[in-house]
Amino acid sequence: MIFTCHRPVFRAALRRLIQTFIAFALLAGAAGVCRAGQADAAELAKLIDQQVEARLKSEGVRAAELADDAEFVRRVHLDLHGTVPTLEQAKRFLADATPDKRARLVDSLLADARYGQHLADLWQGYLISPLADDQTKRAERLRGWLAEQFNTKPWDQIATALLTATGKMEDNPAVTYLIEGRLPRAVPDLTDLTSRYLLGVRLNCAQCHDHPFVKWKQEEFWGMAAFFTQIQTPKRAKQVYEKGVVDDPSLTLATLRDAAAIDGFMPRPPTFLGGQALTADAKATPHRVALAQWLTAPENPWFARATVNRTWWRLMGRGIVQPVDDMHEANAPSHPQLLDLLTRRFTESGFDLKFLTRAIVSSRAYQRTSRPAESGEAADKQAALFGRMAIKVLSAGQLYDSLETVCGPATKVTGIDARAGTRWEFTQFFGDSGDPEPTAYRRGIPHLLRQMNSGQFAGRNLDGLVARLDTAAGKSPDGTVSELFLAILSRPPSESELRQAKGYLERVGSTSNGLRELAWVLLMTSEFSLNH
Amino acid sequence: MMHAHLNRRSFLTTTAAGLSLNGWLGRLAAAAPAGQRPKSCILLWMAGGPSHIDTFDPKPEAPADIRGEFQAIETSVPGIHISEHFPRFAKLMQHAAILRGMSTLESDHKLATYHLHTGYQNRAGAVSFPSLGAIVAKELGKRDVALPNFITIGRGPQEALTSGFLGPDQQPLTVNDPIRGLDFIEPAGEAEKFSRQIELLQGFDAAFHARYQNPAGETHHTSINRAVRLMNSQQKEAFNLSKEPESIREMYGPPPAAATRPAPGVKITSGGERPGSFGQGCLMARRLVEAGVPFVEVVMGDGVGWDTHRDNFPRVRALSLECDAAMSALVTDLKSRGLLDSTLVVWMGEFGRTPQCTGGGRNHWSRAWSSVLIGGGIRGGQVVGRTDRDGAAVVERPISVPDFLGTVCTVLGVDYKRKNRPPGVPRPVPIVDTSKEIKLLTEVL
Known part of the structure; x- marks a missing residue:
C-alpha cells in the first residue's frame, strides 16, 4: 500500500491550525500531494476484487467473464460522462491495442470537465425541490456550480x-x-x-x-x-x-x-x-x-459510508446497502467488510470522489459483462453478489445527452410549442423524481409515443448523422452499417444483425433513406435505452 | 422464454379492423346500462386557485371590500346561491354538491397542488406518491386495453400528475392541446415505413433479450408495443374532436376563433392555452369516458389562470363564463347520454382566495374554500359545510384533504384504505392518508 502521507492524522492537525496563516499555506501546498493517486486506486480496486471474489467463491457462484471493449467503453462513458461515446471515441478505443487502455480511458474521463457536469446533473436532481418556483433557472445555476465543485473539490x-x-x-x-x-x-x-x-x-x-x-x-x-x-x-x-x-x-x-x-x-x-x-x-x-x-469529520460514522454506498449504487446498479439511503442496524450490508474498506479508504483520501470512482471502475467487479451465462437461480445469485454487472436504465439526462452525442444538437420538437430549456423540458418529461433504482425502467406509453414519433429522436437529426458517416467512395454497405451501429450502440453489428440490416436497405431501395430508417430503429432498441 | 410475448408484425396485423368510430362509440355506450357501468371520474382542475367567494360561496352580507363586485344568483335548488357568472351551471344544481368547508394546509401553488392530487404532504420524503388519477387508473382501469387509464388534457402541474410509486403503467398520457389532438400519435413518416421499422426493431430487440435476459429491456419493449397498439387502435379516435358534430363542439364553448377577447390590458391566461380550449378539453374528456377511460383530468388555467393577485374581477368573470359554458355542456351531455350517474365530475383548484380584496386582487387562502362534486351517483342539490360571514373560516363541517379524497374514492367505488407497498419503502401506504381520522362526507354518498 502506498500512501504519500498519513492523511487522517495530517488532516486533523490541519483542522486545529486552520485559522493561522501558516496552516493555510501548508494546506494549499499539501493539497496536491495528498490527493490519493492512481496507484492507490489500482491497489484499492484489487482489494475490492479480493472481497467480491472471496464471497462468490464461498457461495459457490461463478463470476461472469469480463465485458468486451465495446461494452466497457459505452458503460464507462455513460457512468462518468453521462453520455454514450462519440463514434470517434468508440472507434479509437476499440482499435487501441495497448494493454492499459482501460485505465487510461478512465483517467482521461475523470480529468475531463464532463465528469463534474454529469455528477452535477445527478445531484441537482436530488437537491432542488421539484416543487419550487422558477425551478429551471435555479437548477441551471446550481448545476453549473456543482459541476465546478465536483471537478475540483473533495466531497466534504x-x-x-x-x-x-x-x-x-x-x-x-x-x-x-x-x-x-x-x-x-x-x-x-x-x-x-x-x-x-x-x-x-x-x-x-x-x-x-x-x-x-x-x-x-x-x-x-x-x-x-x-x-x-x-x-x-x-x-x-x-x-x-x-x-x-x-x-x-x-x-x-x-x-x-x-x-x-x-x-x-x-x-x-x-x-x-x-x-x-x-x-x-x-x-x-x-x-x-x-x-x-x-x-x-473523519470519525463521523455515516458521512463517508453513505457516499461510498451511493457511489457504488450508482456505478454497480445496486447498493452494498439497499435501499441506498436506508442504512441502519437491521438492514445489513451485503458485503460488510467491503463497505468498511471503501469507507476507510475514501475517508483517508480526504473524501476524494474521483479516487473512489477510479477504484470502483478499475475493479474487475465493475468491468464484468452484464450478460448472464447461467439462468434461473444461479443467475440471480451471480447478480446479487456483484458477480455480474447490473443493467442500468439511462436516466433522462443520459438519454438526452446521448441523443445529442449521436445525432447532434436537438432540432425543434414537433408538435410542442417551443419553450426555453429544451433539455430541461425533456428531462422533466422522461425523468423520475427522487432517486429511482438505477435498474428500474419506468417509462410507459406517453414516453414511447414521444420517443418514436417526435422530432427529438428522429426527424431531421438523423440526416446529419447519416451524412456524417463515412460513406466515402468504395465503402461497402457492410462498412456503413457497421459505422451506424458503432455510432449509436458503440459496437459493431453481429453477423445476424448485419444480414438483417443489409436486407432492410435492399428492401427500402435507397441507401441513405434506408440508413436513416435503420438509425431510427437502433435509437428505439432496448439496448440504446439501457446501460448494459 | 424472454421474448415469447414480442409480437412480430404487431403494427401490421392490428390495423385491419374497420369499425367506424360512431359505430364503435355508440356500441360501447349502449352496452352499458345505467348503474352497471364501472365508474369514471373527470377532474376539472382550476389551476391557480379560484376565489371561493367569487364562484361557489358568495358572501352578499359581507362588507364591500370582501363581497366583491359579483352578485349571487339563485339556482335550480331553492336556497342555494352561486356567482352570477355561472348562470348555466346554476340550472344544473340538482346534480351537484358544493363543498364549502374545504380547509387545507398548503398555500403555495405547487405544494398545495401536490397535496390535493396525492393526498399526502410529504414533500421531501423518500416516497413518491401517486396522483388521484393514477390511483383510480390502477383500481378501476382495465389491464389489457389500448387506451391508457389516466389521461390529462391541457398543460397540467406535471409534478402532481405522476403515477409515483405505482410505476409506468399508470403514468398519465397528456394531451397538451385538445384542439390539436394528441401529439405523437401518428408516425413521423408514412405508415408503411413505420411498419417495416417496427418489424426490424422486433428482431433486434429479440436478439438483445436472448443475450441479456433483462427485465428493464423487456419493460421498454412492452411499452413500445403498447404505444404501437394505441397508434393502431380505433380508440385513438377518441382524441379526434373533428369527429364531433359542429353543434356539440359549439355547445362546449366558443370555437377558438370566436372566443371572447379579454378587455385591453387584462391578461386572462399566460401560457400556451388557447381561449376555448378548456371547453374542447371537456368534450374530449366525455369522448374518453365513453371509450372506457376511468380517469380524465382537464386543466383550466395554464400559467396565471385563477391566480388573480391582480385584476381579480375581470379575470374571474371571464374565466367563470368560459368554465360555466364548458362544465354545463359536459354535465348536460353526460346526462343525455346516460353517463352522468356513472361519471363523477369534480371541480376544484388548489385553494381558495383571501376574503380581502386589496389592490384589485385576492391572494392565496387555504383555510376555507370550495370544491364541487357533480354526478357519479351522489346526492346532488346540496351544500356541505359553511364558512363565516366573510368566507374566512369554516364554521361548519370542515373538510380536510383526506376527508375529501376519501369521499371521492368512495363515490368511485375505490377502497381508500387499501394499502400499497411502494418498492423500497418499509411500510405499506394507504391510498388516502389515514393517520388522522377520516370523516367521509356521508351527506353526498
Whole structure:
C-alpha cells in the first residue's frame, strides 16, 4: 500500500491550525500531494476484487467473464460522462491495442470537465425541490456550480458549502439547496434531505413517531432538525428575496412553533445524530457550521459510508446497502467488510470522489459483462453478489445527452410549442423524481409515443448523422452499417444483425433513406435505452 | 422464454379492423346500462386557485371590500346561491354538491397542488406518491386495453400528475392541446415505413433479450408495443374532436376563433392555452369516458389562470363564463347520454382566495374554500359545510384533504384504505392518508 502521507492524522492537525496563516499555506501546498493517486486506486480496486471474489467463491457462484471493449467503453462513458461515446471515441478505443487502455480511458474521463457536469446533473436532481418556483433557472445555476465543485473539490468541502451557504441565489448558487419557492426550505424537509443524501439514513419516519424497527427516535429527528432553524424567516416573507439566506441565532424549534403554530414540532436543542450535544464553542457559531463540521469529520460514522454506498449504487446498479439511503442496524450490508474498506479508504483520501470512482471502475467487479451465462437461480445469485454487472436504465439526462452525442444538437420538437430549456423540458418529461433504482425502467406509453414519433429522436437529426458517416467512395454497405451501429450502440453489428440490416436497405431501395430508417430503429432498441 | 410475448408484425396485423368510430362509440355506450357501468371520474382542475367567494360561496352580507363586485344568483335548488357568472351551471344544481368547508394546509401553488392530487404532504420524503388519477387508473382501469387509464388534457402541474410509486403503467398520457389532438400519435413518416421499422426493431430487440435476459429491456419493449397498439387502435379516435358534430363542439364553448377577447390590458391566461380550449378539453374528456377511460383530468388555467393577485374581477368573470359554458355542456351531455350517474365530475383548484380584496386582487387562502362534486351517483342539490360571514373560516363541517379524497374514492367505488407497498419503502401506504381520522362526507354518498 502506498500512501504519500498519513492523511487522517495530517488532516486533523490541519483542522486545529486552520485559522493561522501558516496552516493555510501548508494546506494549499499539501493539497496536491495528498490527493490519493492512481496507484492507490489500482491497489484499492484489487482489494475490492479480493472481497467480491472471496464471497462468490464461498457461495459457490461463478463470476461472469469480463465485458468486451465495446461494452466497457459505452458503460464507462455513460457512468462518468453521462453520455454514450462519440463514434470517434468508440472507434479509437476499440482499435487501441495497448494493454492499459482501460485505465487510461478512465483517467482521461475523470480529468475531463464532463465528469463534474454529469455528477452535477445527478445531484441537482436530488437537491432542488421539484416543487419550487422558477425551478429551471435555479437548477441551471446550481448545476453549473456543482459541476465546478465536483471537478475540483473533495466531497466534504462540497457538502460543507451546501450546508453552510449564505446570501442570495444570484451570488451563491449553493443556497439553492436551502430555499423552496420564496421561502427557506422547511425544517423537516432539510432534516430529511440532509440525512438521506449526506448521511444515508432515513429519519423522516421518526418525524411523527419513533421508528418501529430502527433505533431512530423522534428526539433524534428533531435534534437534527434544530440545526436548520436559524435560517427560517417567520413573519419575514420577503427576507430570502431581499437578503438571501441568513442565520438568526434567536430562532429555535420552540420559537418557530410559537410563531407559526406548526403542527408536530418537538422543541429540542440541536443534537447530532447519535446523541452528542453541541459543545459550548459550537454554540457561538451558526448551527449549520457546527453541523457541517460534525458531518464531515473523519470519525463521523455515516458521512463517508453513505457516499461510498451511493457511489457504488450508482456505478454497480445496486447498493452494498439497499435501499441506498436506508442504512441502519437491521438492514445489513451485503458485503460488510467491503463497505468498511471503501469507507476507510475514501475517508483517508480526504473524501476524494474521483479516487473512489477510479477504484470502483478499475475493479474487475465493475468491468464484468452484464450478460448472464447461467439462468434461473444461479443467475440471480451471480447478480446479487456483484458477480455480474447490473443493467442500468439511462436516466433522462443520459438519454438526452446521448441523443445529442449521436445525432447532434436537438432540432425543434414537433408538435410542442417551443419553450426555453429544451433539455430541461425533456428531462422533466422522461425523468423520475427522487432517486429511482438505477435498474428500474419506468417509462410507459406517453414516453414511447414521444420517443418514436417526435422530432427529438428522429426527424431531421438523423440526416446529419447519416451524412456524417463515412460513406466515402468504395465503402461497402457492410462498412456503413457497421459505422451506424458503432455510432449509436458503440459496437459493431453481429453477423445476424448485419444480414438483417443489409436486407432492410435492399428492401427500402435507397441507401441513405434506408440508413436513416435503420438509425431510427437502433435509437428505439432496448439496448440504446439501457446501460448494459 | 424472454421474448415469447414480442409480437412480430404487431403494427401490421392490428390495423385491419374497420369499425367506424360512431359505430364503435355508440356500441360501447349502449352496452352499458345505467348503474352497471364501472365508474369514471373527470377532474376539472382550476389551476391557480379560484376565489371561493367569487364562484361557489358568495358572501352578499359581507362588507364591500370582501363581497366583491359579483352578485349571487339563485339556482335550480331553492336556497342555494352561486356567482352570477355561472348562470348555466346554476340550472344544473340538482346534480351537484358544493363543498364549502374545504380547509387545507398548503398555500403555495405547487405544494398545495401536490397535496390535493396525492393526498399526502410529504414533500421531501423518500416516497413518491401517486396522483388521484393514477390511483383510480390502477383500481378501476382495465389491464389489457389500448387506451391508457389516466389521461390529462391541457398543460397540467406535471409534478402532481405522476403515477409515483405505482410505476409506468399508470403514468398519465397528456394531451397538451385538445384542439390539436394528441401529439405523437401518428408516425413521423408514412405508415408503411413505420411498419417495416417496427418489424426490424422486433428482431433486434429479440436478439438483445436472448443475450441479456433483462427485465428493464423487456419493460421498454412492452411499452413500445403498447404505444404501437394505441397508434393502431380505433380508440385513438377518441382524441379526434373533428369527429364531433359542429353543434356539440359549439355547445362546449366558443370555437377558438370566436372566443371572447379579454378587455385591453387584462391578461386572462399566460401560457400556451388557447381561449376555448378548456371547453374542447371537456368534450374530449366525455369522448374518453365513453371509450372506457376511468380517469380524465382537464386543466383550466395554464400559467396565471385563477391566480388573480391582480385584476381579480375581470379575470374571474371571464374565466367563470368560459368554465360555466364548458362544465354545463359536459354535465348536460353526460346526462343525455346516460353517463352522468356513472361519471363523477369534480371541480376544484388548489385553494381558495383571501376574503380581502386589496389592490384589485385576492391572494392565496387555504383555510376555507370550495370544491364541487357533480354526478357519479351522489346526492346532488346540496351544500356541505359553511364558512363565516366573510368566507374566512369554516364554521361548519370542515373538510380536510383526506376527508375529501376519501369521499371521492368512495363515490368511485375505490377502497381508500387499501394499502400499497411502494418498492423500497418499509411500510405499506394507504391510498388516502389515514393517520388522522377520516370523516367521509356521508351527506353526498
